[in-house]
Amino acid sequence: MILRLACALGIAAQLVLLDLLLRPSGRSAILFTFVGSPLVAAAVLLAMLWALRVFGRNRRAKLDRGDRDRGAGSVGAG
Amino acid sequence: MNGEDLGPLFVRPADPHYLWIFGAVLAGACLAAAAIGLVRGRTSLAGVSVGLVALPLFAYVIGYLFVLDESKRVGFCGSCHETMSPIVAAIATDTESLSAIHWGKGAVDHVTACYQCHSGYGIWGAVGAKRAGMTHMLHTITKSYEFPLKTRGPFDVNSCLGCHAETEAFRAVEDHQDRELQGAMLTGEIGCTGDCHPAAHPESALNGVGGAGAPEAAR
Numbered sequence: 001m002i003l004r005l006a007c008a009l010g011i012a013a014q015l016v017l018l019d020l021l022l023r024p025s026g027r028s029a030i031l032f033t034f035v036g037s038p039l040v041a042a043a044v045l046l047a048m049l050w051a052l053r054v055f056g057r058n059r060r061a062k063l064d065r066g067d068r069d070r071g072a073g074s075v076g077a078g
Numbered sequence: 079m080n081g082e083d084l085g086p087l088f089v090r091p092a093d094p095h096y097l098w099i100f101g102a103v104l105a106g107a108c109l110a111a112a113a114i115g116l117v118r119g120r121t122s123l124a125g126v127s128v129g130l131v132a133l134p135l136f137a138y139v140i141g142y143l144f145v146l147d148e149s150k151r152v153g154f155c156g157s158c159h160e161t162m163s164p165i166v167a168a169i170a171t172d173t174e175s176l177s178a179i180h181w182g183k184g185a186v187d188h189v190t191a192c193y194q195c196h197s198g199y200g201i202w203g204a205v206g207a208k209r210a211g212m213t214h215m216l217h218t219i220t221k222s223y224e225f226p227l228k229t230r231g232p233f234d235v236n237s238c239l240g241c242h243a244e245t246e247a248f249r250a251v252e253d254h255q256d257r258e259l260q261g262a263m264l265t266g267e268i269g270c271t272g273d274c275h276p277a278a279h280p281e282s283a284l285n286g287v288g289g290a291g292a293p294e295a296a297r
Binding site: 050 | 126157
């Protein structure tokens with residue numbers, strides 16, 4: 001859900017940027033500054049939040065697997 | 079008369095800049111990455127780091143560089159229809175205002191004329207112009223422009239002196255050699271326009287598009 005929201009915000013932000021690049025005017029500059037920039041900031045923050053959560057989950061899974069392997073090893077040795 | 083009507087000698091040499099193409103390619107890549115993430119609902123850590131964090135931020139840096147450069151153009155200033163377009167239209171159609179005189183003589187670059195006079199002198203002049211541009215944006219959003227338009231504080235006389243101070247004609251004028259007058263000008267007490275030189279822009283152009291006497295080209 002977080003990733004999808006980040007992607008949606010990112011798409012909106014890039015469309016605002018494209019509008020500025022293809023039709024530069026006062027209106028598109030105002031949109032870029034006051035709408036696009038907050039959108040891209042929110043998208044990047046959400047993407048980083050998603051990445052941190054996935055990274056944390058992977059790390060926990062690796063630790064759990066290590067614990068299990070150690071546990072299995074000690075049982076075998078006994 | 080339009081330069082193109084007079085022949086190729088009068089056409090301004092092409093000065094393309096490709097920053098917008100680079101920005102558009104980056105934005106396209108970001109759009110593709112975000113669309114894949116949106117449809118699939120999952121992606122790799124590397125995909126997120128590049129496609130949703132690094133590239134979008136870089137694309138926006140390019141966007142800011144683009145807008146810093148693009149906002150120097152006369153067409154960009156005139157694109158705020160309600161407020162600025164009568165002033166920009168008057169530069170080319172008026173004959174008496176200081177801006178029109180400079181425009182007609184080619185004393186200012188026809189691409190960046192507004193920025194050239196209103197940016198002040200040196201690097202801090204450019205910083206001040208960008209800060210002023212932000213306040214223009216805020217005024218446009220909040221619709222808080224007051225007509226007739228006025229400059230905030232005295233016009234930076236160094237903008238004029240940057241070009242004029244070293245010319246023989248300017249130095250030869252007796253009034254310009256008056257130390258008292260020089261002091262008053264440098265402290266912002268008096269400006270170039272008013273008693274000595276004509277107003278920078280015609281009064282009719284300072285009332286917005288709907289104002290009385292706004293040039294027809296701006297409507």
